[in-house]
Amino acid sequence: xxxxxxxxxxxxxxxxxxDSACALADRVLLEEVDWLAPETxxxxxxxxxxxxxxxxxxxxxxxxxxxxxxxxxxxxKFSGQPGxxxxxxxxxxxxxxxxxxxxxxxxxxxxxxxxxLERRSGLEQARDSYEWPFPVVIGLxxxxxxxxxxxxxxxxxxxxxxxxxxxxxxxxxxxVRGAHKLTASEHGAKTDAKKVxxxxxxxxxxxxxxxxEETPLGTLSTLGRETGLAAYLQDVRERLVPVLGGHRAPxxxxxx
Numbered sequence: 001x002x003x004x005x006x007x008x009x010x011x012x013x014x015x016x017x018x019d020s021a022c023a024l025a026d027r028v029l030l031e032e033v034d035w036l037a038p039e040t041x042x043x044x045x046x047x048x049x050x051x052x053x054x055x056x057x058x059x060x061x062x063x064x065x066x067x068x069x070x071x072x073x074x075x076x077k078f079s080g081q082p083g084x085x086x087x088x089x090x091x092x093x094x095x096x097x098x099x100x101x102x103x104x105x106x107x108x109x110x111x112x113x114x115x116x117l118e119r120r121s122g123l124e125q126a127r128d129s130y131e132w133p134f135p136v137v138i139g140l141x142x143x144x145x146x147x148x149x150x151x152x153x154x155x156x157x158x159x160x161x162x163x164x165x166x167x168x169x170x171x172x173x174x175x176v177r178g179a180h181k182l183t184a185s186e187h188g189a190k191t192d193a194k195k196v197x198x199x200x201x202x203x204x205x206x207x208x209x210x211x212x213e214e215t216p217l218g219t220l221s222t223l224g225r226e227t228g229l230a231a232y233l234q235d236v237r238e239r240l241v242p243v244l245g246g247h248r249a250p251x252x253x254x255x256x
Contacts, residue, residue, distance in 0.1 A: 004046035006243060009097045009104035009134075010056040011090075013112070018056040020148060021110040021139045021232070022047045023212050024220075028236040031217060033246035044244065050100050057093060059111070066092040071099050078125035085118045086111065090126030098133055106243050107132075110139040113228070115183050117142065120228075135239040139232040146193035147179040148232075151224035152211030153200055160200065167199055175200070180226035 008025075012018045029045070030036055036044060049057040050065070057065075074095065078087055090109055097107055109127070113119050120140050127136040141148050153176050155161040167175045175182070175196045182193035189195070201207035212220075221230040 003052075004043060006045045006105045007048050007052060007102065008045055008240070008243075009107040010047050010049065010110065011059060011062070011093045011097075011107065012056050012110035013059045015055065017110050017112070017141075017145050018047070020145055020212055021108055023209070024148075024229075024233065025108065025137075025236045025240060027213065027217060028233055029241060029244060029246070032237060032241045033244045036244060036246075048104065050096050052102060057096065059089060059093070062089055062093045062096065066096055069096065069099070071095055074130065078129040081125070084122035084125055085116055087122035087125040090123050091130075094126060094130075094132055094136065104134055106135045106137065106240050108137045108139055108240075111141070112144050113140050113142045114185060115143045135243060137232070137235045137239050139235070140228045141232075142180060142226070142228040143183050144193040146197040147182060147227040148220075148224060148229045149197055149208050149211045150176050150179040150182075150193070150200070151220050151227060151229055152215035153197075154211075154215065163200055167196055171196070176223060179223075 010018050010022065012021065026041060026045075030038065030041065046052065047055070049055055074091060077083065078091075083091075093109070094107060097104055109123050111119060111123065120138070123138045123140065127138065153164075155164050164175070171178075171181075171191065173181055179193065182191045182196055184191040184193075186192065187194070197208070201211070217233060221233055224230050224233075
């Protein structure tokens with residue numbers, strides 16, 4: 001197979017995060033870039049980690065890999081301000097990707113907020129305080145990736161409809177429209193987003209895929225406004241689409 005024309009770096013914590021973020025970005029690219037088609041997608045873009053052979057760069061390994069490579073870092077504040085949560089980690093990750101042998105053409109920073117909304121400020125500081133050699137897209141799931149999937153859940157059977165009603169009664173709020181309220185950090189807790197998603201999809205990866213890949217993007221944006229999904233899709237439109245020659249949103253620009 002020939003090499004893809006463009007390589008996009010992905011920084012995330014797990015394969016599921018990578019797969020969800022990349023699938024959504026692919027949908028936006030296919031919708032916004034006129035000449036792009038599903039059958040030519042793989043020849044036009046490749047999702048990667050620090051190197052082309054890695055599927056993604058893991059947040060947990062960024063510090064160690066940064067120290068191991070001996071890259072000269074950028075230290076200190078961010079445009080005169082102290083770094084918010086994840087600002088330093090994101091800066092290291094971007095430096096790793098910027099210094100790789102074959103630099104990516106764009107980078108996705110994908111993260112769960114885990115209820116810590118200051119993470120968005122930190123990621124934005126790392127992106128906006130420097131002139132990176134590639135566009136940087138931020139995907140912050142608030143509070144979890146599973147909440148993005150829930151935004152695309154539409155019951156397809158009577159059993160799924162009954163399960164949705166059961167979860168709504170248990171939670172005292174609608175788990176799709178109110179996915180941002182699933183803030184539990186303890187696995188299995190009442191408002192654990194993964195627990196709710198597993199109940200609705202029976203834990204089936206294919207059913208999750210349908211939620212993200214077949215639900216209209218407009219619906220995902222509307223229902224995902226409170227979970228950071230709408231912001232992510234818009235960031236992809238503004239920063240990633242122009243790399244493939246699609247439209248450029250007002251006010252967006254390519255990095256030097």
